[in-house]
Amino acid sequence: MIEQARSSVLMGQPEDALEALTEVLKYNKGHTYALMVKGDALYFTGSFEHALIHYYRALRRPGQYIDKIKFGIKRALRAIDYAVDIEMTHFIVGLMWIFGAMQEYVGRLPKPAPRxxxxxxxxxxxxxxxxxxxxxxxxxxxxxxxxxxxxxxxxxxxxxxxxxxxxxxxxxxxxxxxxxxxxxxxxxxxxxxxxxx
Known part of the structure; x- marks a missing residue:
């Protein structure tokens, strides 16, 4: 299913790939290759920030696609640079890092005091x-x-x-x-x- 999605991306049909990859990631959220391909599909739909998020998620997982993922990150960042100024790009990357860190530490946040x-x-x-x-x-x-x-x-x-x-x-x-x-x-x-x- 992931290879079909990859083929759809390469054939210029990223929307079809997104549907298939969403289904795959529903059952295995940490699948490195699926995250990378979804990043590619999002990139080709023009959703560069979402593509960048998926590339970073894939980069956190061990796997054999590190060079391809890093290439995807560079490509998405370059596209964002062209769409907005460089300072806004750093802001977006910073926010993505914060949101990623919050997902990891959400369990450590304090519970409200009893009233x-x-x-x-x-x-x-x-x-x-x-x-x-x-x-x-x-x-x-x-x-x-x-x-x-x-x-x-x-x-x-x-x-x-x-x-x-x-x-x-x-x-x-x-x-x-x-x-x-x-x-x-x-x-x-x-x-x-x-x-x-």
Whole structure:
């Protein structure tokens, strides 16, 4: 089935290959060759970021296709470079690394502390939460307008950075901080391009 998918990719029918490979990977998520071929199929559909994700997943598995996988990674990165600027490429690769690391460490994240049932503490928590939300909303309104969809990524990265530091995941925290700096630099640049009236 994987060889048929590979043939479909080579014949210019990557959509057919994706259907077959999705079925294969449903039963064996770590199949190196299937991950690599799916990366190729995604690359030829123009989904370079998704292709890169599958190449990296394949690279984590031991196998005989290391050179082909590395070639796929270089090819996908080059395509992304042509589609977006080089800084955005580093941002995307950093995010992919973070998401990969989070998949590995998700079991190590802390569980929420048990909550008190007293009415006073519940009411106090609700009031504090509302106040914090209002303050955050006021501060973030301008950033949200400028960053657009990247604003949600910024919030996620801040939360991830805090959780990673709590867990002692220094590499994840470094990547998150690097991505936060990148988004803030872009925000600063975009603010200068469109000053407020």
């Amino acid at each position: 008190s049932n007293s009415q006073h503490s519940i009411k106090t928590r609700k009031l504090e939460k509302k106040k914090a939300e209002r303050v955050t909303k006021m501060k973030n309104t301008k950033s949200k307008k400028i960053l657009g969809p990247l604003f949600d990524d910024l919030i996620f990265l801040k939360q991830l950075d805090g959780k990673a530091k709590e867990q002692g995941l220094d590499r994840v925290a470094e990547e998150a901080e690097s991505s936060i700096r990148f988004i803030r630099e872009k925000e600063k640049f975009w603010r200068q391009q469109a000053p407020s009236k």
